[in-house]
Structure formats: structure tokens, C-alpha cells
Amino acid sequence: DAKTTQPNSMESNEEEPVHLPCNHSTISGTDYIHWYRQLPSQGPEYVIHGLTSNVNNRMASLAIAEDRKSSTLILHRATLRDAAVYYCILRASGSARQLTFGSGTQLTVLP
Amino acid sequence: DTEVTQTPKHLVMGMTNKKSLKCEQHMGHRAMYWYKQKAKKPPELMFVYSYEKLSINESVPSRFSPECPNSSLLNLHLHALQPEDSALYLCASSPGLAGASSEQFFGPGTRLTVL
Numbered sequence: 001d002a003k004t005t006q007p008n009s010m011e012s013n014e015e016e017p018v019h020l021p022c023n024h025s026t027i028s029g030t031d032y033i034h035w036y037r038q039l040p041s042q043g044p045e046y047v048i049h050g051l052t053s054n055v056n057n058r059m060a061s062l063a064i065a066e067d068r069k070s071s072t073l074i075l076h077r078a079t080l081r082d083a084a085v086y087y088c089i090l091r092a093s094g095s096a097r098q099l100t101f102g103s104g105t106q107l108t109v110l111p
Numbered sequence: 112d113t114e115v116t117q118t119p120k121h122l123v124m125g126m127t128n129k130k131s132l133k134c135e136q137h138m139g140h141r142a143m144y145w146y147k148q149k150a151k152k153p154p155e156l157m158f159v160y161s162y163e164k165l166s167i168n169e170s171v172p173s174r175f176s177p178e179c180p181n182s183s184l185l186n187l188h189l190h191a192l193q194p195e196d197s198a199l200y201l202c203a204s205s206p207g208l209a210g211a212s213s214e215q216f217f218g219p220g221t222r223l224t225v226l
Contacts (some may be wrong), residue, residue, distance in 0.1 A: 043115075043201050043217030044154065089154065098144070098167065099215060103138075103154035 003086045012078045020073040020105055022088030025067050028062040033089045034099070035062065036072050037084040044087065044101075047073065083109045115218035117202050123224045126192060132221045134185040134202030141164075142208045143185040144215065145177060146201040154201055160185060161208040192225045199223070 005023040006027040012018040024033065035047040048055055048062045049069070061074040075082055087104040115136045124130050134143065142161050146154040159167035160179040174196075176188040185202055199220040205213045 021172075043203070043219050044215075045217065046214040049214070085153075098156050098159060099154075100156070103153060 001091055004090060004100060004102045006086075006088055006105045008103065009108065011108045011110060012075075014080060015077050016080070018075040018078045018107065018109075020075075020085075020086050020088075020107065021070065022072070023070045024088070024090055025069045027090055028092065030092060033062065033064060033071050034089045035060070035067075036087045036089065036099070036101075037082075038087070039081075040082045047086070049091075070104060078107075079107045080109050082105055092097050115202055115204055115216050117200075117221050118217035119221060120219070120223075121222045123226065124189065124192065124226050126194070128192075129188070129190045131177065131189065132187040132200055132202075132223075133197040134187075134196050134218055135183055136204040136216070137183055138204065138206075139182075140204035140206050140216070141182060142205045143179060143189055144203040144205075146203065146217075148201055148220070149185070150198075158187075159208070166208060189223075192223075197223055197225045 014090050026085060032049050032051050034049040036044040037047050038044045048057050048060050050062045050064055063072045087101050087106040091100050118133045122130060144159050145157040147157050148154040158173045159179045163179045163182055174191050180184040196205050199222050201220045202218040203215045205215045
């Protein structure tokens with residue numbers, strides 16, 4: 001699977017937007033971009049995924065660069081409950097590829 | 112019901128003990144997974160089951176023995192573990208194996224300590 005690079009940690013103030021970056025310069029044309037997050041003492045939780053177009057759901061938005069070599073997870077208004085490790089993962093299409101977690105970004109939300 | 116349950120929540124065992132971890136889902140998913148997560152590290156895939164058959168074994172030592180008795184249940188049998196096997200063991204499920212857009216649902220994990 002192609003690799004992803006994320007900052008080790010980020011801080012945000014409560015009720016402000018958060019932009020979590022992910023670089024994936026070796027992404028192939030059929031790789032989907034997935035985001036999961038892991039809250040303290042819990043299992044990972046699906047957040048969002050996309051292929052080429054920007055995506056929105058109730059939790060977040062995913063902005064994908066035109067060349068697909070990077071993406072950004074956007075939390076529109078961070079809350080204290082959003083403090084977690086956020087993982088950006090590439091999954092190849094058309095095969096039984098599994099989730100290969102990178103080191104992720106530890107998001108701290110300040111009150 | 113969109114939940115994956117795991118029991119027990121915590122387990123302490125000696126190196127000579129035999130114990131089992133249990134995972135259950137009632138979402139009709141046909142793929143189930145075991146992951147191992149050491150402290151401050153990301154989860155690492157151990158086993159994948161598809162339609163109750165072992166599909167992937169990521170070179171896991173034989174002291175870990177998975178079992179999928181039916182489509183809703185996944186067990187991980189533990190025997191002669193080492194202290195370095197202490198970790199959080201996560202179970203996950205998904206509708207199927209293939210499909211890069213398929214979401215995985217994770218349980219809360221079993222915190223295992225080997226003395």
C-alpha cells in the first residue's frame with residue numbers, strides 16, 4: 001500500500017475549524033483515501049473517505065487535492081470530544097487490501 | 112445494531128495460561144478482523160476472516176489461534192503468551208472483504224496483560 005505522512009500532533013481551540021493534513025505522494029489512481037479516528041480508550045472509528053472529489057458527511061469534510069497527492073480532513077467546529085488520534089489511510093481498489101494504519105496525528109482541543 | 116462487542120474488557124494472564132477473547136457483531140457483516148495495538152502505536156492487522164474462513168494471517172505466532180464459529184462470532188485463543196504480547200486487541204468487521212470504499216467497524220478492544 002502507498003504510504004501516508006501526517007504531522008505527529010496538532011492543537012486546536014474549541015469551536016474553531018481544524019484542518020488535518022495528509023500527504024500521499026505515491027497514491028495510485030485507484031486508491032481510496034480513508035480517515036479513521038481513535039478516541040482515548042476506544043477502538044478506531046470511521047470518519048470519511050473519498051476518491052477524487054471532495055466529500056462531506058455529518059462528522060467532517062474531506063478535501064482532496066487535484067493531483068490527489070494530498071488531502072485535508074476538516075472538522076468544522078472542534079469540540080473537546082474530537083480530541084483523538086486521526087489516521088489517514090490509503091486503500092487500493094479491486095483487491096482485498098486491508099487497513100494499514102500509519103502513525104496518525106494526535107489532535108488536542110483546547111477549551 | 113451497528114456495534115461490535117468484545118469480551119472481556121480486561122484480561123490478565125500468566126504465561127502458562129490458556130484464555131480466549133471473544134468478538135461479536137450482528138450487522139450481517141461477512142468479514143471480521145483481529146488487530147493488535149501496542150501502547151502509543153497504531154493498530155496492526157493480525158488475522159482476517161471472510162465468510163467464516165481464514166483469509167489472511169499476517170505471520171502471527173501460533174500461540175495466537177483465531178476461530179470463526181459462525182458469521183457473527185470471532186474468537187482469539189491464547190496459549191503460552193509472552194509478556195511482550197501485552198497489548199490492546201481490537202476486533203473489527205466489514206460488509207465484505209474487497210471494496211476499497213468499505214468501512215470497518217471496530218470494537219472497544221480487550222486490554223491484555225501477560226505476567
